[in-house]
Amino acid sequence: MSVVHYARPVSGEVGRRERKKQLTRQALVNAAVRLFTEQGYDQTSVADIAEAADVSKRTFFLHFATKEDVLLADGSTRIDLAVRAIEGRRPDAPMREVLAEATKTMIANTAAGDLPNGLAALRARLVVTTPAVQARVLHTMFTAQTRIAAALRRAYPDTLDEITAAGVVGALTGAISAAAVASLQLGEPPERTRAAMQHAAGIALHYIESLDTPDPAAPRASGGAKATPRADDRH
């Protein structure tokens, strides 16, 4: 393999080494997704995955710290998105709006990234069926919270102390993830789950509004959140 000797590190390219690395990484993800789907998560060992991807078991752990992490391959992208949404706010934007924007971005992205292989769908299934995966996802989200809370505090340094910032972000993500899992457990289809997440975000955000407006004339149901279309459309 090699008509071209001197590849092109020119023009800001990645280089063969890095490309090959991403290749094995992708092979591992694909093998994992396939095996998890075919045989189930618990019935698939890391050795199996490595074997199927035709690398050594040690190599697996060169790319992923734990067995669960292979399911979070796309991982930090969404968090980065949220952080950037907060950091790139208009200077005088109210907190509620900024958080609403960040939330919307994240949920939208959740929907998008699914196409390549069935990663997101598989993950969704495993989150409600496999405790180990659920625990890992939960933990990942929790650590992400602190990053987001930090960004938020940086954005509103004199409105928020550490505790309040943590509480706000905790309430937001707590509501969203609880609603998402509840929806998944009910066996609802993806777009309904996304709606559930939005609904829960609306709940949390509705409150947050009252932090923006020190003299709350309108922390009421009328506000921007429109929190209860869902509570109505069922029962």
Place this chain on the structure above:
Amino acid sequence: MSVVHYARPVSGEVGRRERKKQLTRQALVNAAVRLFTEQGYDQTSVADIAEAADVSKRTFFLHFATKEDVLLADGSTRIDLAVRAIEGRRPDAPMREVLAEATKTMIANTAAGDLPNGLAALRARLVVTTPAVQARVLHTMFTAQTRIAAALRRAYPDTLDEITAAGVVGALTGAISAAAVASLQLGEPPERTRAAMQHAAGIALHYIESLDTPDPAAPRASGGAKATPRADDRH
């Protein structure tokens, strides 16, 4: 041992067997707390704990499903408390009030259970330093959420659908736990951490009020939540 032959299974008593079981269980907890404190969590193996408690390693797993679980020995008590607080509500009590009560009970209990051995304090320390413990606690709390959400929904069947119930409870516990961890990470003393939890609960509850009162005349800062003494006393 044994002047009394036929102990007393009379009058609803526990019996020697059960008593001995609790004894070994307690021995395991004590040994674990001591070793974790002396040598650190990661430096202590389950075999070590079992050895120190003078039982076999196999016995450890007869009492605790995982190494982390030994730290959650008191575990489900607090959840039961919350569930009971919800179930035992006055028939017409507003949701906010019920949840406030449940929250207060839980936080109070958190403070109380610490006395016997340093379990709660140790756990608090490990939650912020040891990922495995943090993950386990998080997961425990998350599963507890569904029980609480179910109880809440049972209490307010026509105000709440599954999703909203999950969202409400998720927001509440998300806010509380995020604030608690933030406080612990700041190295704050226990009573300050408890205050942080209360503060975060107030945040979440303040919103929830608006679910009770379809026509909110007073979902403002004056209400029962008193949400921001903390945000002021720092900044």
Place this chain on the structure above:
DNA sequence: GTAAATGAGTACACTGAGTGCACCAATGCT
């Protein structure tokens, strides 16, 4: 162009969590 430096992948041995199983012995029940 050649040599040194780097870093992905490998082989292998090891620790430690958690499980299955057959068994023993104390306890509880009648």
Place this chain on the structure above:
DNA sequence: AGCATTGGTGCACTCAGTGTACTCATTTAC
């Protein structure tokens, strides 16, 4: 006293995850 139950044991096993010393392709420096 005799039988059933059940907490605890010993042992062998699986599997996740790590440390280490090695190879070899690629990259970089000369």
